[in-house]
Amino acid sequence: MPDELVSEIRALLAREGSLAVDVAAIGDRDDLWRAGLTSHGSVDLMLALEERFGVEFPDRLLTRQTFRTIEALATALRELLAAEVSA
Amino acid sequence: MTAPVDGLGPPVGAEAPPPSGLSPDGREGSAGTAPTVGPASDFLRDLTEAGLLLETGVPGLYGRSARFEALIERIDEFVSRRTAEDGAERLRFPPALPRRELERSGYLEGFPHLAGTVHAFTGDERAHRALLADLEAGRDWTTRQRPTDVALLPAACYPVYPTLAARGPLPERGALVDVASWCFRHEPSREPTRLQFFRMREQVRIGEPEAVRAFRDDWLERGRRLIDELALPCTITTAHDPFFGRGGRMMAASQKEQGLKFELLVPILDGGGPTACLSFNWHRDRFGRTFGLRTARGEPAHSACVGIGLERLALALLRHHGLEPERWPRAVRALLGS
Numbered sequence: 001m002p003d004e005l006v007s008e009i010r011a012l013l014a015r016e017g018s019l020a021v022d023v024a025a026i027g028d029r030d031d032l033w034r035a036g037l038t039s040h041g042s043v044d045l046m047l048a049l050e051e052r053f054g055v056e057f058p059d060r061l062l063t064r065q066t067f068r069t070i071e072a073l074a075t076a077l078r079e080l081l082a083a084e085v086s087a
Numbered sequence: 088m089t090a091p092v093d094g095l096g097p098p099v100g101a102e103a104p105p106p107s108g109l110s111p112d113g114r115e116g117s118a119g120t121a122p123t124v125g126p127a128s129d130f131l132r133d134l135t136e137a138g139l140l141l142e143t144g145v146p147g148l149y150g151r152s153a154r155f156e157a158l159i160e161r162i163d164e165f166v167s168r169r170t171a172e173d174g175a176e177r178l179r180f181p182p183a184l185p186r187r188e189l190e191r192s193g194y195l196e197g198f199p200h201l202a203g204t205v206h207a208f209t210g211d212e213r214a215h216r217a218l219l220a221d222l223e224a225g226r227d228w229t230t231r232q233r234p235t236d237v238a239l240l241p242a243a244c245y246p247v248y249p250t251l252a253a254r255g256p257l258p259e260r261g262a263l264v265d266v267a268s269w270c271f272r273h274e275p276s277r278e279p280t281r282l283q284f285f286r287m288r289e290q291v292r293i294g295e296p297e298a299v300r301a302f303r304d305d306w307l308e309r310g311r312r313l314i315d316e317l318a319l320p321c322t323i324t325t326a327h328d329p330f331f332g333r334g335g336r337m338m339a340a341s342q343k344e345q346g347l348k349f350e351l352l353v354p355i356l357d358g359g360g361p362t363a364c365l366s367f368n369w370h371r372d373r374f375g376r377t378f379g380l381r382t383a384r385g386e387p388a389h390s391a392c393v394g395i396g397l398e399r400l401a402l403a404l405l406r407h408h409g410l411e412p413e414r415w416p417r418a419v420r421a422l423l424g425s
Protein backbone atom coordinates (compact mmCIF):
# COMPACT_ATOMS: atom_id res chain seq x y z
CA MET A 1 0.00 0.00 0.00
CA PRO A 2 1.53 3.34 -0.97
CA ASP A 3 2.20 5.40 2.08
CA GLU A 4 2.54 9.15 1.88
CA LEU A 5 4.81 9.30 4.89
CA VAL A 6 7.15 6.71 3.41
CA SER A 7 7.18 8.58 0.08
CA GLU A 8 8.16 11.77 1.88
CA ILE A 9 10.94 10.00 3.76
CA ARG A 10 12.20 8.52 0.50
CA ALA A 11 12.21 11.92 -1.18
CA LEU A 12 14.14 13.53 1.66
CA LEU A 13 16.50 10.57 1.89
CA ALA A 14 17.28 10.97 -1.80
CA ARG A 15 17.90 14.69 -1.35
CA GLU A 16 19.77 14.72 1.96
CA GLY A 17 21.12 11.24 2.56
CA SER A 18 24.10 11.39 0.19
CA LEU A 19 23.65 7.68 -0.53
CA ALA A 20 25.87 5.85 -2.93
CA VAL A 21 22.87 4.10 -4.50
CA ASP A 22 19.48 5.09 -5.95
CA VAL A 23 16.88 5.36 -3.19
CA ALA A 24 14.35 3.61 -5.44
CA ALA A 25 16.52 0.50 -5.24
CA ILE A 26 16.35 0.46 -1.42
CA GLY A 27 13.59 -1.51 0.30
CA ASP A 28 11.77 -0.13 3.33
CA ARG A 29 13.55 -2.65 5.53
CA ASP A 30 17.00 -2.40 3.95
CA ASP A 31 19.87 -1.21 6.11
CA LEU A 32 20.56 2.43 5.25
CA TRP A 33 23.96 2.40 6.95
CA ARG A 34 24.99 -0.44 4.66
CA ALA A 35 23.60 1.54 1.76
CA GLY A 36 26.15 4.22 2.55
CA LEU A 37 24.25 6.56 4.85
CA THR A 38 26.88 8.57 6.68
CA SER A 39 26.71 10.21 10.10
CA HIS A 40 26.73 13.54 8.35
CA GLY A 41 23.98 12.43 5.95
CA SER A 42 21.84 11.15 8.80
CA VAL A 43 22.04 14.51 10.57
CA ASP A 44 21.04 16.31 7.35
CA LEU A 45 18.16 13.87 6.96
CA MET A 46 17.06 14.35 10.56
CA LEU A 47 16.99 18.14 10.21
CA ALA A 48 15.07 17.88 6.92
CA LEU A 49 12.49 15.50 8.43
CA GLU A 50 12.02 17.78 11.42
CA GLU A 51 11.46 20.76 9.18
CA ARG A 52 9.08 18.93 6.86
CA PHE A 53 6.91 17.41 9.62
CA GLY A 54 7.26 20.09 12.27
CA VAL A 55 8.53 17.66 14.88
CA GLU A 56 11.67 17.30 16.94
CA PHE A 57 13.46 14.00 17.48
CA PRO A 58 13.97 13.59 21.24
CA ASP A 59 17.34 12.34 22.50
CA ARG A 60 16.08 8.79 22.99
CA LEU A 61 15.39 8.53 19.25
CA LEU A 62 18.77 9.93 18.18
CA THR A 63 20.26 6.48 17.69
CA ARG A 64 21.53 4.47 14.78
CA GLN A 65 18.50 2.18 15.15
CA THR A 66 16.06 5.00 14.36
CA PHE A 67 17.88 5.76 11.13
CA ARG A 68 18.65 2.18 10.18
CA THR A 69 15.70 1.66 7.83
CA ILE A 70 12.99 3.66 6.11
CA GLU A 71 10.48 1.62 8.06
CA ALA A 72 12.11 2.52 11.41
CA LEU A 73 12.08 6.18 10.45
CA ALA A 74 8.39 5.98 9.51
CA THR A 75 7.60 4.32 12.85
CA ALA A 76 9.48 7.02 14.76
CA LEU A 77 7.78 9.80 12.80
CA ARG A 78 4.31 8.32 13.26
CA GLU A 79 4.95 8.22 16.98
CA LEU A 80 6.13 11.84 17.02
CA LEU A 81 3.20 13.00 14.89
CA ALA A 82 0.71 11.15 17.11
CA ALA A 83 2.23 12.82 20.16
CA GLU A 84 1.83 16.17 18.41
CA VAL A 85 -1.86 15.54 17.81
CA SER A 86 -2.63 14.33 21.31
CA ALA A 87 -0.62 17.11 22.93
CA MET B 88 34.10 8.39 14.74
CA THR B 89 31.17 6.33 13.75
CA ALA B 90 30.70 3.53 11.32
CA PRO B 91 28.23 0.72 10.90
CA VAL B 92 28.66 -1.98 13.48
CA ASP B 93 29.13 -4.67 10.90
CA GLY B 94 31.62 -2.64 8.93
CA LEU B 95 30.11 -3.62 5.59
CA GLY B 96 29.43 -1.43 2.64
CA PRO B 97 31.17 1.58 1.19
CA PRO B 98 33.89 3.64 2.94
CA VAL B 99 32.46 3.30 6.40
CA GLY B 100 34.27 5.16 9.04
CA ALA B 101 35.61 7.64 6.55
CA GLU B 102 32.73 9.99 7.04
CA ALA B 103 32.26 10.73 10.68
CA PRO B 104 34.16 13.16 12.85
CA PRO B 105 37.34 11.80 14.30
CA PRO B 106 37.69 11.26 17.99
CA SER B 107 38.90 14.30 19.79
CA GLY B 108 41.26 12.30 21.90
CA LEU B 109 40.85 13.14 25.52
CA SER B 110 37.37 14.46 26.16
CA PRO B 111 37.24 17.93 27.60
CA ASP B 112 35.33 16.41 30.42
CA GLY B 113 34.43 12.98 31.60
CA ARG B 114 30.76 13.66 31.94
CA GLU B 115 27.97 11.98 30.15
CA GLY B 116 25.58 13.94 28.02
CA SER B 117 28.00 16.74 27.34
CA ALA B 118 27.40 16.50 23.61
CA GLY B 119 26.93 19.91 22.15
CA THR B 120 26.02 21.71 25.32
CA ALA B 121 27.21 25.27 25.41
CA PRO B 122 30.07 25.94 27.77
CA THR B 123 28.96 27.49 31.01
CA VAL B 124 31.26 29.48 33.20
CA GLY B 125 30.24 29.34 36.81
CA PRO B 126 32.04 30.60 39.87
CA ALA B 127 35.47 29.19 40.70
CA SER B 128 35.14 25.72 42.15
CA ASP B 129 36.45 25.05 45.66
CA PHE B 130 39.24 22.94 44.25
CA LEU B 131 40.33 25.69 41.86
CA ARG B 132 40.41 28.12 44.79
CA ASP B 133 42.52 25.66 46.80
CA LEU B 134 44.96 25.33 43.90
CA THR B 135 45.35 29.06 43.37
CA GLU B 136 45.61 29.77 47.11
CA ALA B 137 48.30 27.10 47.38
CA GLY B 138 50.14 28.89 44.59
CA LEU B 139 49.98 25.90 42.24
CA LEU B 140 47.87 27.56 39.54
CA LEU B 141 47.83 31.29 38.77
CA GLU B 142 44.70 33.11 37.66
CA THR B 143 44.93 35.08 34.43
CA GLY B 144 41.40 36.46 34.41
CA VAL B 145 40.23 34.05 31.70
CA PRO B 146 38.50 30.85 32.85
CA GLY B 147 40.47 27.77 31.87
CA LEU B 148 43.65 29.76 31.20
CA TYR B 149 46.05 29.52 34.14
CA GLY B 150 49.69 30.04 34.87
CA ARG B 151 51.62 27.18 36.48
CA SER B 152 54.00 27.57 39.37
CA ALA B 153 57.41 25.88 39.59
CA ARG B 154 55.93 23.32 41.98
CA PHE B 155 53.11 22.47 39.60
CA GLU B 156 55.52 22.26 36.66
CA ALA B 157 57.85 19.99 38.59
CA LEU B 158 54.91 17.68 39.13
CA ILE B 159 54.00 17.69 35.42
CA GLU B 160 57.62 16.91 34.53
CA ARG B 161 57.74 14.01 36.98
CA ILE B 162 54.52 12.53 35.63
CA ASP B 163 55.87 12.92 32.11
CA GLU B 164 59.12 11.17 33.12
CA PHE B 165 57.16 8.42 34.85
CA VAL B 166 55.25 7.80 31.61
CA SER B 167 58.56 7.82 29.72
CA ARG B 168 60.01 5.16 32.02
CA ARG B 169 56.92 2.97 31.72
CA THR B 170 56.93 3.17 27.92
CA ALA B 171 60.70 3.11 27.35
CA GLU B 172 60.72 -0.54 26.22
CA ASP B 173 58.03 -0.02 23.61
CA GLY B 174 60.43 1.43 21.07
CA ALA B 175 58.10 4.22 20.01
CA GLU B 176 59.33 6.95 17.69
CA ARG B 177 59.32 10.19 19.66
CA LEU B 178 57.88 13.15 17.77
CA ARG B 179 57.07 16.63 19.05
CA PHE B 180 55.02 19.31 17.33
CA PRO B 181 54.11 22.87 18.27
CA PRO B 182 50.64 23.37 19.77
CA ALA B 183 49.30 24.10 16.32
CA LEU B 184 48.67 22.41 13.03
CA PRO B 185 48.23 23.65 9.47
CA ARG B 186 44.67 24.93 9.17
CA ARG B 187 44.17 22.77 6.09
CA GLU B 188 44.95 19.67 8.15
CA LEU B 189 42.31 20.64 10.70
CA GLU B 190 39.83 21.15 7.84
CA ARG B 191 40.78 17.82 6.29
CA SER B 192 40.64 15.91 9.57
CA GLY B 193 36.88 16.24 9.95
CA TYR B 194 37.27 17.89 13.36
CA LEU B 195 34.97 20.73 12.38
CA GLU B 196 32.20 18.29 11.59
CA GLY B 197 32.11 16.96 15.13
CA PHE B 198 33.61 19.69 17.26
CA PRO B 199 33.13 23.13 15.70
CA HIS B 200 32.53 24.51 19.20
CA LEU B 201 35.92 23.42 20.51
CA ALA B 202 38.17 24.39 17.59
CA GLY B 203 40.39 27.44 17.57
CA THR B 204 42.18 29.13 14.70
CA VAL B 205 44.93 31.74 14.73
CA HIS B 206 44.16 35.12 13.20
CA ALA B 207 46.59 37.94 12.48
CA PHE B 208 46.70 41.43 11.09
CA THR B 209 47.86 41.59 7.50
CA GLY B 210 46.68 45.06 6.48
CA ASP B 211 48.50 48.21 5.45
CA GLU B 212 49.16 51.37 7.46
CA ARG B 213 45.71 52.74 6.80
CA ALA B 214 44.15 49.51 8.11
CA HIS B 215 46.47 49.70 11.10
CA ARG B 216 45.12 53.19 11.91
CA ALA B 217 41.59 51.83 11.69
CA LEU B 218 42.49 48.96 14.01
CA LEU B 219 43.91 51.36 16.60
CA ALA B 220 40.84 53.58 16.29
CA ASP B 221 38.62 50.57 16.96
CA LEU B 222 40.76 49.62 19.92
CA GLU B 223 40.62 53.10 21.40
CA ALA B 224 36.87 53.39 20.91
CA GLY B 225 36.31 50.00 22.52
CA ARG B 226 35.00 48.55 19.27
CA ASP B 227 35.75 45.05 18.02
CA TRP B 228 39.23 45.48 16.51
CA THR B 229 39.61 41.76 15.79
CA THR B 230 37.55 42.11 12.61
CA ARG B 231 40.73 43.73 11.21
CA GLN B 232 42.49 40.39 11.50
CA ARG B 233 42.44 37.59 8.97
CA PRO B 234 42.75 33.85 9.53
CA THR B 235 46.29 32.54 9.16
CA ASP B 236 47.34 29.11 7.89
CA VAL B 237 47.59 28.00 11.52
CA ALA B 238 44.98 26.35 13.72
CA LEU B 239 45.36 25.44 17.38
CA LEU B 240 46.00 21.79 18.09
CA PRO B 241 42.93 20.02 19.52
CA ALA B 242 44.72 16.76 20.35
CA ALA B 243 48.40 15.88 20.38
CA CYS B 244 48.16 13.08 17.80
CA TYR B 245 46.66 15.04 14.89
CA PRO B 246 49.96 15.98 13.21
CA VAL B 247 51.17 12.38 13.38
CA TYR B 248 48.84 11.05 10.67
CA PRO B 249 49.72 13.41 7.80
CA THR B 250 53.39 13.26 8.82
CA LEU B 251 53.51 9.48 8.60
CA ALA B 252 51.38 9.41 5.47
CA ALA B 253 53.92 11.62 3.72
CA ARG B 254 56.58 8.92 4.23
CA GLY B 255 54.69 6.46 2.05
CA PRO B 256 53.35 3.02 2.98
CA LEU B 257 54.03 1.91 6.55
CA PRO B 258 56.63 -0.75 7.27
CA GLU B 259 55.38 -4.30 7.79
CA ARG B 260 55.12 -3.90 11.56
CA GLY B 261 53.24 -0.59 11.31
CA ALA B 262 54.21 2.39 13.44
CA LEU B 263 54.25 3.39 17.08
CA VAL B 264 54.66 7.07 17.93
CA ASP B 265 55.05 8.89 21.21
CA VAL B 266 53.78 12.43 20.88
CA ALA B 267 52.95 15.25 23.28
CA SER B 268 51.84 18.82 23.03
CA TRP B 269 49.87 21.64 24.50
CA CYS B 270 46.31 21.34 23.20
CA PHE B 271 43.51 23.86 22.91
CA ARG B 272 39.77 23.38 23.41
CA HIS B 273 37.46 26.37 23.49
CA GLU B 274 35.63 25.37 26.61
CA PRO B 275 35.85 28.10 29.23
CA SER B 276 35.16 26.67 32.66
CA ARG B 277 35.88 27.37 36.31
CA GLU B 278 36.67 23.74 36.99
CA PRO B 279 40.44 23.20 37.03
CA THR B 280 39.89 19.84 35.31
CA ARG B 281 38.63 21.59 32.21
CA LEU B 282 41.32 23.85 30.79
CA GLN B 283 41.38 25.75 27.54
CA PHE B 284 45.10 24.95 27.22
CA PHE B 285 46.49 21.72 28.60
CA ARG B 286 49.14 19.12 27.86
CA MET B 287 48.45 15.74 26.40
CA ARG B 288 50.91 12.88 26.04
CA GLU B 289 49.90 10.20 23.58
CA GLN B 290 50.96 6.81 22.32
CA VAL B 291 49.75 6.29 18.76
CA ARG B 292 49.67 2.91 17.01
CA ILE B 293 49.13 2.70 13.29
CA GLY B 294 49.01 -0.44 11.19
CA GLU B 295 46.99 -3.58 10.56
CA PRO B 296 43.55 -3.77 12.25
CA GLU B 297 44.44 -6.65 14.58
CA ALA B 298 47.66 -5.07 15.80
CA VAL B 299 45.96 -1.75 16.41
CA ARG B 300 43.09 -3.27 18.30
CA ALA B 301 45.49 -5.36 20.39
CA PHE B 302 47.41 -2.18 21.25
CA ARG B 303 44.23 -0.49 22.44
CA ASP B 304 43.15 -3.51 24.49
CA ASP B 305 46.61 -3.89 25.98
CA TRP B 306 46.65 -0.23 27.01
CA LEU B 307 43.36 -0.57 28.86
CA GLU B 308 45.31 -2.81 31.24
CA ARG B 309 48.52 -0.79 31.19
CA GLY B 310 46.63 2.42 31.88
CA ARG B 311 44.96 0.91 34.90
CA ARG B 312 48.31 -0.34 36.21
CA LEU B 313 49.85 3.12 35.84
CA ILE B 314 47.08 4.67 37.88
CA ASP B 315 47.22 1.86 40.45
CA GLU B 316 50.92 2.53 40.88
CA LEU B 317 50.14 6.16 41.65
CA ALA B 318 47.71 4.96 44.34
CA LEU B 319 44.74 6.64 42.68
CA PRO B 320 41.23 5.17 42.47
CA CYS B 321 39.92 4.69 38.97
CA THR B 322 37.28 3.13 36.79
CA ILE B 323 37.42 2.42 33.08
CA THR B 324 34.29 2.83 31.02
CA THR B 325 33.11 3.12 27.44
CA ALA B 326 32.76 6.77 26.53
CA HIS B 327 32.02 9.16 23.73
CA ASP B 328 33.45 12.43 22.54
CA PRO B 329 31.53 15.67 23.14
CA PHE B 330 30.16 15.91 19.61
CA PHE B 331 28.39 19.13 18.72
CA GLY B 332 24.65 19.50 18.54
CA ARG B 333 21.77 17.07 18.39
CA GLY B 334 23.25 15.21 15.46
CA GLY B 335 26.25 14.78 17.72
CA ARG B 336 24.12 12.82 20.14
CA MET B 337 23.62 10.21 17.49
CA MET B 338 27.34 10.10 16.75
CA ALA B 339 28.04 9.84 20.47
CA ALA B 340 25.56 7.00 20.94
CA SER B 341 27.08 5.20 18.00
CA GLN B 342 30.65 5.69 19.21
CA LYS B 343 29.71 4.28 22.58
CA GLU B 344 27.72 1.40 21.12
CA GLN B 345 30.71 0.32 19.09
CA GLY B 346 33.18 0.56 21.96
CA LEU B 347 35.47 2.87 20.03
CA LYS B 348 36.36 5.02 23.02
CA PHE B 349 37.19 4.15 26.60
CA GLU B 350 38.08 6.50 29.39
CA LEU B 351 39.94 5.96 32.61
CA LEU B 352 38.14 8.08 35.19
CA VAL B 353 39.43 9.36 38.49
CA PRO B 354 37.20 11.20 40.96
CA ILE B 355 38.68 14.70 41.29
CA LEU B 356 35.78 17.11 41.72
CA ASP B 357 33.16 16.99 44.43
CA GLY B 358 30.29 17.10 41.98
CA GLY B 359 29.70 16.25 38.34
CA GLY B 360 31.21 12.78 38.24
CA PRO B 361 34.78 11.54 37.84
CA THR B 362 37.23 13.04 35.37
CA ALA B 363 38.79 11.32 32.36
CA CYS B 364 42.56 11.23 32.91
CA LEU B 365 43.37 8.73 30.17
CA SER B 366 41.44 8.00 27.00
CA PHE B 367 41.75 5.04 24.67
CA ASN B 368 40.56 5.66 21.14
CA TRP B 369 40.28 3.24 18.28
CA HIS B 370 39.77 5.18 15.03
CA ARG B 371 39.52 2.10 12.83
CA ASP B 372 40.58 3.23 9.33
CA ARG B 373 39.19 6.76 9.65
CA PHE B 374 42.57 8.53 9.68
CA GLY B 375 44.05 5.99 7.33
CA ARG B 376 41.49 6.99 4.71
CA THR B 377 41.43 10.69 5.53
CA PHE B 378 45.18 11.16 5.35
CA GLY B 379 46.05 8.41 2.88
CA LEU B 380 47.94 6.33 5.43
CA ARG B 381 48.65 2.93 3.88
CA THR B 382 49.80 -0.33 5.35
CA ALA B 383 52.66 -2.26 3.81
CA ARG B 384 50.00 -4.17 1.85
CA GLY B 385 48.55 -0.94 0.52
CA GLU B 386 45.34 -0.99 2.59
CA PRO B 387 44.09 2.06 4.52
CA ALA B 388 45.83 1.78 7.89
CA HIS B 389 43.97 1.48 11.15
CA SER B 390 44.97 3.61 14.10
CA ALA B 391 44.42 3.97 17.81
CA CYS B 392 45.75 6.36 20.40
CA VAL B 393 46.06 6.48 24.15
CA GLY B 394 46.03 9.98 25.56
CA ILE B 395 47.19 10.98 29.01
CA GLY B 396 46.02 14.35 30.30
CA LEU B 397 49.06 15.56 32.22
CA GLU B 398 47.34 18.37 34.09
CA ARG B 399 44.43 16.12 34.97
CA LEU B 400 46.74 13.47 36.32
CA ALA B 401 48.57 16.11 38.35
CA LEU B 402 45.23 17.37 39.70
CA ALA B 403 44.19 13.82 40.57
CA LEU B 404 47.41 13.36 42.56
CA LEU B 405 46.96 16.70 44.32
CA ARG B 406 43.39 15.87 45.14
CA HIS B 407 44.04 12.42 46.53
CA HIS B 408 47.47 12.80 48.13
CA GLY B 409 47.29 16.44 49.16
CA LEU B 410 48.47 19.79 47.87
CA GLU B 411 52.02 19.26 49.21
CA PRO B 412 53.83 16.64 47.10
CA GLU B 413 56.64 16.38 49.66
CA ARG B 414 54.11 14.85 52.06
CA TRP B 415 52.70 12.29 49.66
CA PRO B 416 52.92 8.55 50.40
CA ARG B 417 56.52 7.39 50.15
CA ALA B 418 55.76 4.89 47.36
CA VAL B 419 54.21 7.56 45.18
CA ARG B 420 57.08 9.97 45.81
CA ALA B 421 59.55 7.24 44.93
CA LEU B 422 57.78 6.57 41.63
CA LEU B 423 57.67 10.23 40.71
CA GLY B 424 61.20 10.84 41.93
CA SER B 425 60.05 13.66 44.18
